[in-house]
Amino acid sequence: MKTPLTFALAGNPNAGKTTLFNALTGARQHVGNYPGVTVERKSGVHTLPDGTSCNIVDLPGTYSLTAYSIEEVVARDFLVQERPDVVINIVDASNLERNLYLTIQLLELGVPLIIALNMMDVAHDRGIELDPERLSALLGVPVVPIVARGGRGINNLMAEAHRLGQRTAAWRPLRVSYGEDLDSMLQQMEKVIEEHDLLTDTYSPRWLAMKYLENDSQIREKGGRTNRQAATILEGMAAEATRHHQVTLETLPEALIADQRYGFIKSVLRQGVLSLRHDPDRLYTTDRIDQVLTNRLLGPVIMLAILFGLYTFTFTYSELPVAWLGGLFGWLGGLAEAALPDGPLKSLLISGVIDGVGGVLGFVPLIMFMFFGIAVLEDSGYLARVAFMLDRVFHTFGLHGSSVMAYIVSGGIAGGCAVPGVMATRTLKSRRERLATLLTVSFMNCGAKLPVLALLTAVFFAGRQAMVMFLLTLLAWTVAMVVAKIYRLTVLKGPSTPFVMELPPYRFPTLRGLLIHTWERTWHYIKKAGTVILAISIILWAMMTYPGLSAQEDAYFAAQRELAQTEYFASEDELAQRLSVIDRREAERSLELSLAGRIGRSLEVISRLAGFDWRTNIALVGGFAAKEVVISTLGTAYSLGEVDPEASESLAATLANDPAWNPVKALAMMVFVMFYAPCFVTVVCIAREAGSWKWGALAMGFNTVFAFAMAVLIYQVGMFLGLG
Known part of the structure; x- marks a missing residue:
């Protein structure tokens, strides 16, 4: 075949x-x-x-x-x-x-x-x-x-x-003339390459010679590994060409090569390829739109209005499907409750898988609507205008204009991911600006944080979700730029470099393209929930289940049940209610004595300053692995503490009815989740891109301390003002 x-x-x-x-x-x-x-x-x-x-x-x-x-x-x-x-x-x-x-x-x-x-x-x-x-x-x-x-x-x-x-013809490189001096040098270098058979099995000799003149680091490295003698000769010839052109033309060979290529292109276009029907100074549709959308006064206002509209669209139209999915996972939990005998397997399936992973997957409609809205902005060409308008602001904070796209990719409009945002910093030529950017992109509200923010805004700020999310997005951008400025004034001092970018023409996005982009990103989120988050949820379930109660405490709760059976109750319902209270206390005590519970309790001495109890601490510790786990772990923690199937509620309803939760605590937690340590994969990427683990450690340590300080400030001030 x-x-x-x-x-x-x-x-x-x-x-x-x-x-x-x-x-x-x-x-x-x-x-x-x-x-x-x-x-x-x-x-x-x-x-x-x-x-x-x-x-x-x-x-x-x-x-x-x-x-x-x-x-x-x-x-x-x-x-x-x-x-x-x-x-x-x-x-x-x-x-x-x-x-x-x-x-x-x-x-x-x-x-x-x-x-x-x-x-x-x-x-x-x-x-x-x-x-x-x-x-x-x-x-x-x-x-x-x-x-x-x-x-x-x-x-x-x-x-x-x-x-x-189907022709399978041999590769035939085009030979462009680069002027007498460069062409002569290229011929001499070609001879050296052919004589030493340097990389000729992969590249043409002329192309290799040109790369040496252009100071191409990758080719020079390959040449040095293959034949050090030939590489040294070629590097010397390239250095001589550089000195000659700097003296005679005050330019570098790579600049001259670029100029000659554009000269070749112009000569092609002038031979009947291109002609203009209209005045070249005429304003086209894209230019006319840009006069409004990128206006120094109107542009930022329109940008903020579009961002607010994106959140309004997302929360308005995703509310019903999110409720449907929540009901579906509740129904699955009920089925498992009725069908399975009591034991570790039942607990794992209900608390670890259904309540854990289901809590994350329940937000798929919201994520999908968010990604669809972002795809519209991206495919239409508007996101490039956002970067253009923010360039001046970014320079004020010591960042490069290209940092804008890294922030947007990380979730600057919401719903991105910090990992590709860190990768996007590779386009930055200044190492200081690159480090300042990759250390702060994780402050954006990525798709992993959205379920946490969406849940808490829906429970404690009902009817104002779009406005709260809009304000949280502005807060994320502000904090990221302020922290970047701190870095640029301290450990990353240095001047900012200029920024030039291409603004693509406005286009009507195609429905097919929008659906493909939306599905790609949503499927990535679903796969993560079905693999990474499932694995972490199971590990955390085990940490929240074992070692469990001691024999003495088992005996104590068994005695409590026997005592209840001997007491007088007016009805069977009263007896069932009494037994349910005992079961709930037993489940909560078991969770408290588990490995995760002990970690949560040990942190509670400090975390109480921000209003976080030991259950919340368990979820936040899990978030160091992946932010989506915060929701799944909260679901598991409250599920393990609730054993009455008749009283089982969704996580949202549980938090709404829990006296330990209030709007101030919810806001403190949202801010903490937004800014504390990046997920583990992002930390690895930061360390790899920065070239040292010290930058990854800085991102974890500084971000967590900074986030906790903000959470404490919000909680203490809010409670002092009586807003809880």
């Missing part, structure tokens, strides 16, 4: 690459990580009209193939090591000159290439006329015009890719 062809999708961010990937693969895709790195790898299957299947790999969005970021390294390594049959380069037709920069680098690498000229509709609206056939003739590769979001031209694109993939 013939192996399916593999097509790699490459392109700039915001060029429509992900839209095309979703259109090609639909639900037939899966997400993982590239080996050895945490950059996301998406792959899927596409079936051609004749029934032939092909594998589609969505490479990380990148502007070039020079190793300035991990995404660029990953994309380049995949191309040269995996050697896909065809590389489909998605190019924004409305911004052709900049997008073709990556195209030229792909051609210089020699990959079998097809250009997917995307957003032809946007280009047409802007008065840009393109001749795909002329561009194809000049570059020597197929060029297919498409509109990915509307599905136009995709069948033609895949048919052309299939034809090219």
